[in-house]
Amino acid sequence: MMRFSITLIMLFSINSHATPKMGRESGGGTEVSAGFVYIGRTALLLLNSDGIISRQQIDETIKETSVFDVDRICSQDPNTGAINCLDARYQAELKKIEFDRKKWRPKSCEAKFALAAHEYLRAAGLEDSNYQISNSFLGGGPNGKYSREMTAVCNDFGISTPMNNPDSSSSALLPPGYEIVKFDEIPVGSTITINRDLFVVPNQGWAAFETVKKRPGYELDTVRTMCMLRLKSAQPQGLKLKAPIVLKTISNSNPSSLVDVESNKAAIKTIHCTIKYERDGKTVLSDIPFLETVARLLKTVNGSIHLPELPEQ
Structure with missing residues (x-):
């Protein structure tokens, strides 16, 4: 099966915590159907910027609509016998x-x-x-106004040309089934390992690691992905957390998307990960990243994430 990166498509699902339904009994739940969902959601959010669809409609539509990739969608005309095949249907x-x-x-x-937007707009009744x-x-949206963000999704993140980006497959980083799981939904018992020393900010009680991607010429010119380790109490003098830092998740039900952990560093209480779009140094949009984005961020600190295998039905 052709696989492609869905690492950063979620950047456009800002403040949308609706989880799409993707079953496996009809061939869904794959990276292909995940890509359809992400492109569709990005399209709806671009339309939201023009007032065509509300954020509430987007959340409800994504949450209530199942998506399946299938081998073919064909039917036979009972009168003529002609076979009619569709690209998609709602x-x-x-x-x-x-x-x-x-x-x-x-x-x-x-x-x-265009195809993903059409099917989701039909689901939304628009x-x-x-x-x-x-x-x-x-045409890239009205007067081409969406073209830069569309290109960022399709080209920068490897959707259109997956074979040119062999490292983009999520299979090397996550077990199957985690492609559309956000960080605040990480299963209890997952293990996060950081193999680099981190430093706690004096008087603040947290340590962080991040990646920053500059996108010159884009309206939202910076993408910042960050994870913060919060301590049980502030450290007036600061603190050095020596590698390896091992975190085991024990709860993901805290407010503000904080994930409770047990750690080999007794001072650590929670971990919180975010992904942000910035313009001229100011945060414009922010969201909880997907697990694959966090997995890639962990690679920058020689770290990794271990997730339990999902049960099959």
Whole structure:
């Protein structure tokens, strides 16, 4: 199966904590269907910036709509015998989107945005068979205004050309099934290892590690991914946490998306990870990152994340 990076697509799912439904009984739950969800959600958020769909509608639509990638979507005309095959379809009675994975893979970035947007807009009751809104993505949005962010998703993050980015596969970092799980949903019993010394800010009681990606020419010119280790109490003189730092999750139910941990460093209480878009040094958008993004961030501190295998049904 063709696999592609979905590492940073979630940057556009700002403040949206709705979890998409992706089953496996019809071939869903794969990186292919995850990519459809992320592109669709990005498209809806771009439309939200123009007032076409509300943030509440986006959350509800993503949460209530199942997505499956399938081998083909074909039917036979009972009168003529002709076979009609579709790229995708939305089944309102089931609140389900199905799309043909073989037709999806070779599509251009713009075509993927248009198709995913159309099916989600149908689910939201904002479009029917006329493609009036979704077809705007074929030109990069109205007057091309979405093109930079679309390109960032499709090209910068390896969706359109997965074979040119062999390191993009999530399989090397996460067990199957974790592609769309956010950090604040990390299972209890997961282990996070950091193999680099960290320093606690004096009088603050936390230590952090981060990556910063500059995107010159983009409206949101910086992407910052950060994890913070919070201590049980402030340290007036600061503190050096020597590697290895090992954290085992014991709860993910705290407010503010803090994840409780047990650690080989007794002072550590929680870990909190965020991902932010910045403009001119100021945070404009922020969200909880997906686990794969955190896994890649951990690689920068020679670390790793170990997750339990998901049960199969």
